[in-house]
Amino acid sequence: MDFEKLAAARYSVRAYKNDPVPDEILNRILDAARNAPTAGNKQPFRIIVIRTAGRQEELGRVYGREWFTQAPLVIAICAVTDEAWVRKFDDKCYSFVDAAIVFDHLILAAADLGLGTCWIAAFDPAAAREVLVLPEGVEPVAFTPLGYAADELKPKQRKEQAVLIKYEHW
Numbered sequence: 214m215d216f217e218k219l220a221a222a223r224y225s226v227r228a229y230k231n232d233p234v235p236d237e238i239l240n241r242i243l244d245a246a247r248n249a250p251t252a253g254n255k256q257p258f259r260i261i262v263i264r265t266a267g268r269q270e271e272l273g274r275v276y277g278r279e280w281f282t283q284a285p286l287v288i289a290i291c292a293v294t295d296e297a298w299v300r301k302f303d304d305k306c307y308s309f310v311d312a313a314i315v316f317d318h319l320i321l322a323a324a325d326l327g328l329g330t331c332w333i334a335a336f337d338p339a340a341a342r343e344v345l346v347l348p349e350g351v352e353p354v355a356f357t358p359l360g361y362a363a364d365e366l367k368p369k370q371r372k373e374q375a376v377l378i379k380y381e382h383w
Contacts, residue, residue: 226329228364229284245322251311252298284360329362
């Protein structure tokens with residue numbers, strides 16, 4: 214699929230089939246994420262692949278929507294802050310930016326391979342820390358179910374370029 218078609222076709226899936234995701238497909242998606250650019254190539258992230266079977270109640274503590282655990286997998290992206298590049302002018306840590314870039318690669322690769330995802334930031338971070346058994350210095354950034362869609366793309370609503378894009382200055 215060419216990139217413009219991929220970007221237009223990708224959508225936030227909120228209903229999933231429970232069909233398994235073949236390991237070969239999962240590994241291709243994870244490799245696309247691994248190859249994403251990060252500041253200074255520090256790669257300050259970890260991806261956690263969670264099989265949902267039998268864990269619906271536990272994962273429901275992280276994000277309570279039923280469709281969150283319909284897919285056979287849930288993917289978490291975490292930032293490892295101590296490993297991140299830091300901008301010297303203002304000490305801005307780029308771990309969350311890097312994790313977001315990696316997650317976007319993962320989600321686009323999934324769409325390209327016919328799988329659905331839904332970027333979730335509205336999760337309970339304390340529950341996520343417990344469920345994922347995260348050590349100090351590792352922060353959960355986002356989650357997505359990963360599986361085959363049981364719904365269909367509805368028309369996307371996006372602001373016009375003229376509203377979002379500025380040239381030369383604000």
